[in-house]
Amino acid sequence: MTALFISQKRAEIPRLRSAFPDVRQVDPERVLRLTKRGDQIWLMTDHAEWPALTTALAAQGCTIVVMTLVPSEAEALQALQAGARGYLHALSPPELLSQAALVTGNQGVWVPAELLSKVLGAAFTTLGGRESLPVDSLAILTERERAVALAVAEGRSNKEVARLLDITERTVKAHLGAAFRKLGVRDRMQLVLKLSRQDENIV
Amino acid sequence: MTALFISQKRAEIPRLRSAFPDVRQVDPERVLRLTKRGDQIWLMTDHAEWPALTTALAAQGCTIVVMTLVPSEAEALQALQAGARGYLHALSPPELLSQAALVTGNQGVWVPAELLSKVLGAAFTTLGGRESLPVDSLAILTERERAVALAVAEGRSNKEVARLLDITERTVKAHLGAAFRKLGVRDRMQLVLKLSRQDENIV
DNA sequence: AAAAATATTGGACCGAAGGACAGTGTTTGA
DNA sequence: TCAAACACTGTCCTTCGGTCCAATATTTTT
Structure with a gap:
């Protein structure tokens, strides 16, 4: 430099x-x-x-x-x-x-x-500020579901999330499944796309 | 502080x-x-x-x-x-x-x-983002690998990509595996994160 | 108090994903 | 021309991801 x-x-x-x-x-x-x-x-x-x-x-x-x-x-x-x-x-x-x-x-x-x-x-x-307040998808999730969803959205595997939150991988799957249902997505890929590119859906 | x-x-x-x-x-x-x-x-x-x-x-x-x-x-x-x-x-x-x-x-x-x-x-x-820019990252991929990687980064499954590109799911896996290796990621989640957050990734 | 939601875990099942190993045909560059 | 890269496909195997069937305990709501 x-x-x-x-x-x-x-x-x-x-x-x-x-x-x-x-x-x-x-x-x-x-x-x-x-x-x-x-x-x-x-x-x-x-x-x-x-x-x-x-x-x-x-x-x-x-x-x-x-x-x-x-x-x-x-x-x-x-x-x-x-x-x-x-x-x-x-x-x-x-x-x-x-x-x-x-x-x-x-x-x-x-x-x-x-x-x-x-x-x-x-x-x-x-x-000029055009007000487009995006809806927070994560609002409809419970606290635990949100924690799991956020960790998954960062690219972690179920096993890693389990270690991170100190729960069983089975429990991670349970919360994650609930999050999928509530957010209307089919898998973790759709989840991360929904979270990182929501602005494109709104505008 | x-x-x-x-x-x-x-x-x-x-x-x-x-x-x-x-x-x-x-x-x-x-x-x-x-x-x-x-x-x-x-x-x-x-x-x-x-x-x-x-x-x-x-x-x-x-x-x-x-x-x-x-x-x-x-x-x-x-x-x-x-x-x-x-x-x-x-x-x-x-x-x-x-x-x-x-x-x-x-x-x-x-x-x-x-x-x-x-x-x-x-x-x-x-x-910034020297080697992290999307174009730079994808530049090291072959044309076919890039097509598969981009489709996967949009959330498509291997089967969907196979139909899209009119090749076998096995071939999709081959190209995708090569893309993983070249980009230094472990799975499709890391790939979509690498591609979708390039602009923020400075390193 | 009863009902609903939440958090947690188990087992089992099945398909998707990814790698190992092997092979064919085409294109391209030295 | 010959090696290298590329595109494509196959089989086999392991692991991961997601969902189904549960169950129990706690908290919150009605």
Whole structure:
């Protein structure tokens, strides 16, 4: 994993280097030929092409954190919609940079707390929430039947479930059979499909 | 820092416990008196008050991850809007739960990759999952093995697949056995889990 | 108190699933 | 051309999964 700092201007960010000693500074024009899947990119918004560059790098499988000197809600949304996983002030303290790296490196999204509600609120109103409250199939099961069904839905065999719940394999079969009947499925395969893909049945 | 698992039903989630051995299960009614700032809350959407509870807990300074058996874009938005920092499938593998805990514990937002783009309206590329992507997994199979594996992953029995592909049930077993070996799974249950939860599987 | 639901287990049965071993014909690549 | 991969099928065997016939004890509901 390589860490790259992309900026049009030659403005070095000391705090970035103190958080990531191995970071390399690269020009926007050449970065697309230097990056590979999984690279961590710190991208300054000091040139006009940064949204397109973000999208292109995201398509390559890079993790992009957009850095700005003037944070704004609009720019944050633009960054995230372009495929960036993080957005923060360029002069953030090193601990914050490390935190953002940790979060974005683990498939998370990092946005400053004061912008988070605005960004999510905007996303919410933009997409509009259509209320589709899916019925919970497991509600009609008893506690024990549900425990067995959930364990089975994770791929466990009857014997494994028996050990897990400290009951006989025969009892597992009993609960499981009851669950099958109540849920209207014929076997464990249908069960796991019903549980993991219910949204497709609703919508 | 305390980890609490909140569910109306007594459904234990074994994977949650395997990722966080010290997690305590608490009833929704009593959780507000037990939590303190910084606690990590895993909240199931199996009762009607979960959005209000999320807001209340977020106001207390807790980190909330909403878990559901039926992920949907609308519910994800509702969770984040209510103040949750994470949203994921209740049957996610332990590594994913750990990752979500890490991200949300560091002020990050965690949403499954396939929902992230919808939630933020962004062009996220599915990063991670190197050898786990469905296409990658199925790529190592022959055309026939892939056809059988996909049919089985839809819940069909060997006999049904045989009729579907107009071959003998014995041949289905042959192709399926080869697929098991190549994919490193032990039976059809593991296969459907591997294929249906690919997008969440990061490794 | 009576009735219903739940949790637990037993035995037996049968089909499905998966592997071991063996064989045929076709296609493809070195 | 020859080896390797592929597609296909057979028999035999073991284990697993699911359902049928029960039974008993506890809890909850009516």
